[in-house]
Amino acid sequence: xxxxxxxxxxxxxxxxxxxxxxxxxxxxxxxxxxxxxxxxxxxxxxxxxxxxxxxxxxxxxxxxxxxxxxxxxxxxxxxxxxxxxxxxxxxxxxxxxxxxxxxxxxxxxxxx
Amino acid sequence: xxxxxxxxxxxxxxxxxxxxxxxxxxxxxxxxxxxxxxxxxxxxxxxxxxxxxxxxxxxxxxxxxxxxxxxxxxxxxxxxxxxxxxxxxxxxxxxxxxxxxxxxxxxxxxxxxxxxx
Numbered sequence: 001x002x003x004x005x006x007x008x009x010x011x012x013x014x015x016x017x018x019x020x021x022x023x024x025x026x027x028x029x030x031x032x033x034x035x036x037x038x039x040x041x042x043x044x045x046x047x048x049x050x051x052x053x054x055x056x057x058x059x060x061x062x063x064x065x066x067x068x069x070x071x072x073x074x075x076x077x078x079x080x081x082x083x084x085x086x087x088x089x090x091x092x093x094x095x096x097x098x099x100x101x102x103x104x105x106x107x108x109x110x111x112x
Numbered sequence: 113x114x115x116x117x118x119x120x121x122x123x124x125x126x127x128x129x130x131x132x133x134x135x136x137x138x139x140x141x142x143x144x145x146x147x148x149x150x151x152x153x154x155x156x157x158x159x160x161x162x163x164x165x166x167x168x169x170x171x172x173x174x175x176x177x178x179x180x181x182x183x184x185x186x187x188x189x190x191x192x193x194x195x196x197x198x199x200x201x202x203x204x205x206x207x208x209x210x211x212x213x214x215x216x217x218x219x220x221x222x223x224x225x226x227x228x229x
Contacts, residue, residue: 042118042223102156
């Protein structure tokens with residue numbers, strides 16, 4: 001059974017600080033996704049990582065994938081309040097771009 | 113970009129009644145759609161895979177007779193919660209991927225918050 005573990009589950013940080021969210025998974029996969037969810041809302045796609053060593057950046061967020069270590073990271077640079085949300089990583093165990101197994105989520109709160 | 117529409121956004125129903133949730137891909141075709149359930153402050157759990165023109169595939173522990181899925185066309189999947197009970201109260205989210213784009217991310221609907229009283 002595929003397990004996807006995120007840590008931390010909750011993160012409170014000051015604006016302007018940097019931090020990294022980790023996503024470990026238990027089976028081989030070359031596809032990993034990061035999503036953002038605001039309270040009461042659905043999921044917004046942030047990054048699609050499709051190969052070992054993939055690195056993508058959008059604004060203050062940067063995601064990377066190490067398939068050998070079965071690890072993805074989401075790095076936050078100079079956090080701002082608008083980044084407050086819950087972030088999920090999700091793994092595609094079949095490498096088919098279809099059904100996903102989600103991590104437990106990291107609830108990020110950025111304090112002004 | 114690709115849009116997935118879910119309806120209704122929220123619904124309150126009495127125990128024992130049935131509720132139908134629709135998931136539509138508005139500007140693309142999807143042979144496969146996925147239904148997830150999310151309890152408060154928890155992650156998303158895959159309930160079932162909806163296949164156009166064939167039976168849905170349910171995850172272990174999900175009652176297929178309780179959660180009826182119909183994928184009647186390439187743009188519409190429905191989830192019917194039959195004989196709903198308070199423990200079925202949850203946030204239900206559907207997702208779909210564009211049929212011809214192999215590496216595109218799944219697009220998620222806005223979700224349906226179901227409250228069973």
